[in-house]
Amino acid sequence: MQNIQPFHLAIPVKNLEDCRKFYRDILGCEEGRSSDHWVDFNFFGHQLVIHFKDSKNDVENSNPVDGKNVPVPHFGVVLSMKDFNLLAKKLKTKDIKFIIEPYIRFEGLSGEQATMFFNDPSGNALEFKAFKNIDQLFAT
Secondary structure (H helix, E strand, O other): OOOOOOOEEEEOOOOOHHHHHHHHHHHHEEEEEEEEEEEEEEEEEEEEEEEEOOHHOOOOOOEEEOOOEEEEEEEEEEHHHHHHHHHHHHHHHOOEEEEEEEEOOOOOOOEEEEEEEEEEOOOOOEEEEEOHHHHOOOOO
């Protein structure tokens, strides 16, 4: 049996600060990277990201990250870099329409990672990612 990789889950929240305090102070989740629209946490060894979602903005289901519109909600898996690259190549040969093409985030910085977004046939957004150094999954 292979080692299980941490899951990555992004969920919408109505009040970023209230939820940040809940996950950090009540549940005791270590806070990682953040912006004014999202915060990620070490959720019991997994990566949970809370994204502010204005209820008045129900048509727009994304938040700006790195100048790209990241779909919210979305879910996925953290893969090894080798498996990420193999999956990206496979998806391209299957003519998957990417929401965000595979690319590297935080290049040269703590938390450097490859990421890609696409929808399943029902429109559910998925993100697959891989870290240059998996020990930096929750780095700030």
